[in-house]
Every structure is written in structure tokens, then in C-alpha cells.
């Protein structure tokens with residue numbers, strides 16, 4: 001009896017774990033910059049580490065650079081990565097955009113990647129983590145306008161990292177402790193919205 005209890009108890013625990021993972025929402029952490037020497041992978045990995053500690057969603061870093069998207073509709077461009085980009089975004093229930101400020105806005109790469117898709121973005125939730133000389137605030141506000149058009153519900157809490165105080169020499173991420181709290185507060189808003197919006201898709 002003890003043997004069977006142990007056996008089935010273990011099986012049930014494993015099954016339960018799998019079901020929990022499947023019912024958790026998927027959150028894509030999207031790196032908005034693609035240039036050589038960019039800081040976005042550091043920021044994205046930091047957000048993922050904090051997020052994974054919560055255990056409340058399946059978090060994946062999604063790097064736009066991996067898809068090598070040409071400008072949308074460009075003649076002669078190799079758009080073979082577009083199908084994989086569509087699939088990667090479609091799988092997600094919500095997003096954290098890692099946004100860097102380029103000339104007071106988001107990068108051309110992120111705008112182009114957003115423009116490529118429509119239904120794959122619609123009725124999902126998002127948070128923004130930005131950086132720049134004033135925390136990337138102007139880029140983040142531009143992104144909010146774009147997300148509105150794509151029917152993405154962006155949450156209020158917005159961690160904004162300063163290139164001067166949250167990075168060493170503007171190059172190595174050394175975020176102030178308050179920024180980690182802010183990431184968690186942002187995710188506290190993204191997860192319930194991502195879960196709720198799943199029911200209307």
C-alpha cells in the first residue's frame with residue numbers, strides 16, 4: 001500500500017506541476033534594441049531573473065535581433081524570419097517591453113517589429129521597463145500610444161532606469177534596489193491583466 005501511495009503520490013505531484021505550468025500565462029520579455037554593443041540583453045536578463053523568482057508565469061526573453069526582420073514591405077528584403085516572429089509573439093499572453101530611448105522615442109527596430117503583426121498583439125497586457133538619460137521616459141510614453149493602436153493594455157507601473165545612476169559608466173547594469181521593487185510591482189499588474197484578457201481572445 002505504502003509503495004502504491006508513494007508511487008501514485010509522486011505521479012500526481014508531477015502531473016500537478018505540469019498542469020500548473022500549462023495554466024500559467026506566458027510573458028515575453030522583448031528586447032527593443034538590436035545594435036552591436038546594446039545594453040538591452042543585460043536589462044532583459046535582469047528582469048527575467050526577478051520574474052522567474054516569482055514563479056507566477058512562464059517568462060521568455062525574446063530578442064528581435066534573432067529574427068533579422070527587414071523593414072516592413074521592403075523590396076528584396078529577406079523576410080524569412082517573419083513567420084517565426086509571428087509565432088513567438090502569438091504564443092504570449094503578455095509582454096514586458098525593454099525600451100531604450102533613441103531620439104526621444106523607441107528604436108526603429110522595435111517600431112518595425114511591432115508593425116509586422118496585428119492579431120498576435122491584440123487583447124494582451126504589457127509592462128514597460130525603459131532606460132535612457134531620463135529613464136527612457138519619452139520613449140516609453142511613445143510606446144504607450146502605439147500599444148493603444150494595437151489593443152495592448154499597458155499597465156501603470158513603469159520601472160525607468162537612469163543611464164547615470166542605474167548603470168556603471170553607462171555600460172554595466174547596477175540597478176538601485178528600488179528598481180527591482182518597481183519591476184515586481186509592474187509584474188503584479190501585468191499578470192492579472194494578461195490572465196483576464198486571455199478569456200476574451
Ligand SMILES: Cc1cc2nc3c(=O)[nH]c(=O)nc-3n(C[C@H](O)[C@H](O)[C@H](O)COP(=O)(O)O)c2cc1C
Nearest residue numbers: 033035038039040100101102103104131132133134
Ligand atoms: C541613435 C541614438 C539616439 C539616442 N537618443 C537618446 C535620447 O534621445 N535620449 C536619451 O536619453 N538617450 C538617447 N540615446 C542613448 C541611449 O538611450 C543609450 O545609448 C542606450 O544604451 C541605448 O540602448 P541600447 O544600448 O540597448 O541600444 C541615444 C542612443 C542612440 C544610439
